[in-house]
Amino acid sequence: MQPISITSVRSWQDELRESITDPAQLLKRLALPDDLLDGAIAGDALFDLRVPEPYLSRIEKGNPRDPLLLQVLPQQQETQQLPGYTTDPLEENASNPLPGLIHKYTHRVLLILSGACAINCRYCFRRHFAYQDNQLGREQWQAILKYLQEHTEVEEVIFSGGDPLATPDSRLHRMISDLEKIPHLERLRIHTRLPVVIPSRVTPALVSMLASTRLSTVIVLHINHPNEIDEEVNHAANQLKQQNITLLNQSVLLRGINDNATVQKTLSKTLFAAGILPYYLFLFDPVAGAGHFDIPETEARRLAADMQASLPGYLMPRLAVEIPGKASKTLLTPLDDIQKSSGVIS
Ligand code: SF4
Numbered sequence: 001m002q003p004i005s006i007t008s009v010r011s012w013q014d015e016l017r018e019s020i021t022d023p024a025q026l027l028k029r030l031a032l033p034d035d036l037l038d039g040a041i042a043g044d045a046l047f048d049l050r051v052p053e054p055y056l057s058r059i060e061k062g063n064p065r066d067p068l069l070l071q072v073l074p075q076q077q078e079t080q081q082l083p084g085y086t087t088d089p090l091e092e093n094a095s096n097p098l099p100g101l102i103h104k105y106t107h108r109v110l111l112i113l114s115g116a117c118a119i120n121c122r123y124c125f126r127r128h129f130a131y132q133d134n135q136l137g138r139e140q141w142q143a144i145l146k147y148l149q150e151h152t153e154v155e156e157v158i159f160s161g162g163d164p165l166a167t168p169d170s171r172l173h174r175m176i177s178d179l180e181k182i183p184h185l186e187r188l189r190i191h192t193r194l195p196v197v198i199p200s201r202v203t204p205a206l207v208s209m210l211a212s213t214r215l216s217t218v219i220v221l222h223i224n225h226p227n228e229i230d231e232e233v234n235h236a237a238n239q240l241k242q243q244n245i246t247l248l249n250q251s252v253l254l255r256g257i258n259d260n261a262t263v264q265k266t267l268s269k270t271l272f273a274a275g276i277l278p279y280y281l282f283l284f285d286p287v288a289g290a291g292h293f294d295i296p297e298t299e300a301r302r303l304a305a306d307m308q309a310s311l312p313g314y315l316m317p318r319l320a321v322e323i324p325g326k327a328s329k330t331l332l333t334p335l336d337d338i339q340k341s342s343g344v345i346s
Helices: 012-017 023-029 034-046 138-150 169-180 204-212 231-241 261-273 297-310 337-342
Strands: 101-105 108-114 156-161 187-192 216-222 246-252 277-282 318-321
Touching: 023 034, 108 138, 138 169, 169 204, 204 216, 204 231, 231 246, 261 277, 261 297, 297 318
Parallel strands: 108 156, 156 187, 187 216, 216 246, 246 277, 277 318
Antiparallel strands: 101 108
């Protein structure tokens, strides 16, 4: 790996610091009615509001139903306790052998690099995650390296979070250099929303770092609605694509935001135009405080059938659900009219 040039890093950190965290300020900036404030304060008390400026600029002013706003605006419904919605919906605590390391699937491990996010998505399945117990200090990192050296079945390391790209480049560089020295590791995957919500995070230094590692690098973005992709996001994606870094997208099916086949089809096409391939469309993970975003499986499968009927196969994300304890994600088949009428699938 080549050394990184710190001087070329743009101040994405400033944009991170200047994010909106005050519900009243958010409503004022977006010309939204004051009657949303009580609910926003109640939701914020459970999970902090956080919206960075580049994302805010894509939200339509005066529209309380804007699909980007609904992803970040705390709401009164978050205070409701619904049966079946838990603080650890994927039961990650059961696969957390070391602080900062989750080992659910045999050949890949997930590392919690940072508890920080550039945006707080209201539906996040880790909104209750114990980040304070999973901080990666020097000691914890050495323990993780030892674990990886001993677990020769692991081929892929996934940087996750929070948002792993909230980590400074110099630290990322050290971590990737350490991982490169473990011979059986082949791939590095980065799950991140930062290039979407603060596109300036894709600095020349970051791109060059990712382009020069011996590990094959895949970036999995998280984009739920086509309005999230603007010129800046396109530019950031292009910088990564030019270095042959694979870009995939995973999204979550969310009530009132993208539970519509037209929106989903537009999302797939807009992603492709930006050089990003649709990868997964997940059913909502039943996390406490966000049940109002949930969509029944049958409805999701009908929506997928509608998408499949008009999209080419390579633009069709895999509809999937994560079931705790299973060896992989569970793929769901689209529910088309023939299946419905024959009663094959209810
Ligand atoms: S981990 Fe991802 S989904 Fe969760 S709040 Fe952070 S950016 Fe949003």
